[in-house]
Amino acid sequence: MQTWILHIDMDAFFASVEQLDHPEYRGKPLAVGGTSDRSVVSAASYEARKYGVRSAMSVVKARRLCPDILLVPGRMGRYKEISGQVMAVLREFSPTVEQASVDEAYLDATGLERLFGPIDEVGRRIKARVRETTGLTCSVGAAPVRFLAKIASDVNKPDGMYIIRPDEMADFLRTLPVGRIPGVGAKLAETLRTMGARTCADILARPREYWERRIGKYGGVLHDRARGIDPGGVTPTSEAKSSSAENTFAEDTSDRAVLTRWLLAQAERVGADLRGHGYKGRTVTLKVKYADFTQITRSRTLDARTDSTALIFETARALLDLLELRRAVRLIGVGVSGFEPRPRQLSLLEASPREAEATSGIDLAVDAVRRRFGNRAVTRVDLLDLRRKREE
The missing domain is CATH 1.10.150.20 (5' to 3' exonuclease, C-terminal subdomain)
Structure with missing residues (x-):
């Protein structure tokens, strides 16, 4: 049986996520990183790369090369969220997946030709599923050895595929x-x-x-x-132990209504991430960072594991209600941990009433619509004002 290793590399990942979430950024030169002259570029869109802008470049040089460049702060919580979705897609094809970084992974594709057809078809299917699930493109390299798979994934970027066959x-x-x-x-x-x-x-x-x-x-x-010799294979990455989302505000705030709306938006993201990966957790954690950069966390352990957006939100809101908020807040976040071993999928008849209730029909319906039409296709009424402000 022919050994195949695939390297999957997301295209301009951080910049592409920003263009995905902000349509007004699409087609424009964009760099993710700091906005001050002392900052450096973390990632650049392909539109910016045409001007010579690259990661690790100073913002001053990036502006000199491309005066019209858009500089936006990074959102690592969001990038990790989508990264988790990508890894879940890869595990649909093979249980042997090694996440190398937030935007790349190796996959042992040996034997997958029996299920999906030639290695070309395996790569095409993976690319299509990643795009269908996240709205983003990736490049795939395939080779009999690990280091050549990585090199191959860079040959036809972006949105490309390159296969190095044994001969x-x-x-x-x-x-x-x-x-x-x-x-x-x-x-x-x-x-x-x-x-x-x-x-x-x-x-x-x-x-x-x-x-x-x-x-x-x-x-x-x-x-x-x-000589093309590489004894390294694919070492499966250990499963996740938590899922979280957080946001840093452009302006510090003590407005509980604003903080509560952000918690709802974050609970949606965490809930969708859990359901997409087949996880449920017992512990909900609230994270708050104040304007002076001091940080606190508060947690509550539930009676039963959950992936319910509503339950995650209500628990986080209850934890927020217990805080006095004597100072303005610059960051808020919510996370779920305490995962149990990934269970086999239960039918509603097999699940306990409490667990059956946790994964609500509304959550599943919203997930399905967003997978097909994008994350912006459905917005809760309570979040309309927040969405408008983010788009302004």
């Missing part, structure tokens, strides 16, 4: 720049260039022992990579 590996590697090999940083790449090694073919022109003498233990690893 194509030698030709692909022959002209591959050594700097493209994972683990070869800029400093090592420059050292190798001074030694006359610019491609993998140059590495193979000398024996393994030569490279071990010149650059140490990694010299042997480098020689193996040039």
Whole structure:
């Protein structure tokens, strides 16, 4: 059986999430990160990259390269939320999924051809499900070994796919720049260039022992990579232990009505995340950060595990009601933890009355509509004013 490893890489992830949530940003050069001159760019949209804007670049330089660039603060809670949805999609195809970062993962696709057809079709189906679930695009690379799968995912970005088949590996590697090999940083790449090694073919022109003498233990690893050898497989990532959402306000506030509306919006996000992953938790936690950056958390453990948006919200609101709020609030968030082992799906007849009630028909209906038409398709009446303010 042919071994296949897939590398799935979300396209300009942070920037794409902002453009997904804010239609007015779409098609415009955008950078996520700080907005002051001392800040750096965390991620750049493809529109901004055309001007040379890249991650880790100073905001001052980004503005110089692209005077019209939109600078927006990052929302890691939101990015993690969508990342969780992506990982859940990948686990629909294979139980062996390793999350490498918030926007990339490896998947062991060995044997999936029996279920989904050729490896090309496996990649296309994954891309389609990610887009259907999140509204975002990803790029997929496939190869018999891990490091080549990662390289392949970058070949046809964005929204691309590239497959390196076993009989194509030698030709692909022959002209591959050594700097493209994972683990070869800029400093090592420059050292190798001074030694006359610019491609993998140059590495193979000398024996393994030569490279071990010149650059140490990694010299042997480098020689193996040039031959297409990578013993590393896919190590499944441990399952999540919590789900949370939080927001930092543009202006600090002590208005309980505003804070309560944010809790409702966050409870919706957490509830949808739990239901999408098949999790239920017992403990609801409220997080509050004040204007002076002091932070507190308050938790309540429920009688039964839940994924209900309403119950998560009501519990978080009750915890908020117990706070005196002597200072203005700059951040509020809600989370659910205390997951039990992922259960098999129960029918309503098998579930206990309490658990059957927890996953309400309204929640499931809203989830279905948003999966098909996007997160903005359905908005609770209580959140209309909040949504309008976020769009202004």
